[in-house]
Amino acid sequence: MKGPFIKDVTIENFQSVLEESLNHLVLFYFTASWCGPCKTFGPQLEALADEYKGTFLLGRIDVDQEPELAGQFRVQSVPTVFAIYKGQPIHGFSQALPVSEVRRFLDDIIARLGIKAPAPEGPPTDPVKALRYWQDKVKANPADGAALLALGRMLIRNSRVLDAREQFLKIDAKMPEYSAAQAALQTLGLAEQVHEAGGEDAVQARLDADPNDWNARYLLACSAASRGDTLVALDGLIDCVQKAPSEVKEEAKKAAKVVFEAAGRDIPEVEERRRRLTRLLF
Known part of the structure; x- marks a missing residue:
């Protein structure tokens, strides 16, 4: 089940997801149904998105369904990941890294940019x-x-x-x-x-x-x-x-x-x- 910090990105909603990066770190994850490594790497990224509880938003992009977006980011292979903040690419990689390395990748960006997880919205007091x-x-x-x-x-x-x-x-x-x-x-x-x-x-x-x-x-x-x-x-x-x-x-x-x-x-x-x-x- 897709969590609250994971979105499927299309050409139609790309701009709104990109605007999320004005306030949050966004990871664009380019994948494809035929990509072998993606079958395990994708769920690992999704688990990290849930683990970090809103510190970053994971945007999944299927390169076959969204070739225009893949071309815009000049994606040469999958999986490819781009970290976006304030509308600008910060860093990225083009391979299925071990979870420990992805966590280091995230922690480095989060610490360098001073990004904090949003406070969870609680129930009303009334x-x-x-x-x-x-x-x-x-x-x-x-x-x-x-x-x-x-x-x-x-x-x-x-x-x-x-x-x-x-x-x-x-x-x-x-x-x-x-x-x-x-x-x-x-x-x-x-x-x-x-x-x-x-x-x-x-x-x-x-x-x-x-x-x-x-x-x-x-x-x-x-x-x-x-x-x-x-x-x-x-x-x-x-x-x-x-x-x-x-x-x-x-x-x-x-x-x-x-x-x-x-x-x-x-x-x-x-x-x-x-x-x-x-x-x-x-």
């Missing part, structure tokens, strides 16, 4: 816009585990627990986000309690009105757990176990057990809180 942002991400790529996880957490914040569960279940075991999704699924029962109480905003309003509302503190800790803020959730639940009335204390113990099981045993900060709770209980 909750409504952020929800739409992650919905669009999932629609564009239904297998984007990070987007599925983020969308699920946003849906929880909007008290749409069943919709959130649906997103988490789409994250399969091959995705890096699988463990986080399983943890989120295990804590969704806690989010349902918050939903039944009117949602996070309503619970927060209760606590603002009465700082001694331990049930509200407990519910806010449950809400934090359900959206993945594990340490915040555990701090809140342990506080409830230590100070809350007996009924809330027992619920907090049960919830803490769920959160600890979801978090696993690999996070030192979680283990510190596990020991803290153990000291309170025994």
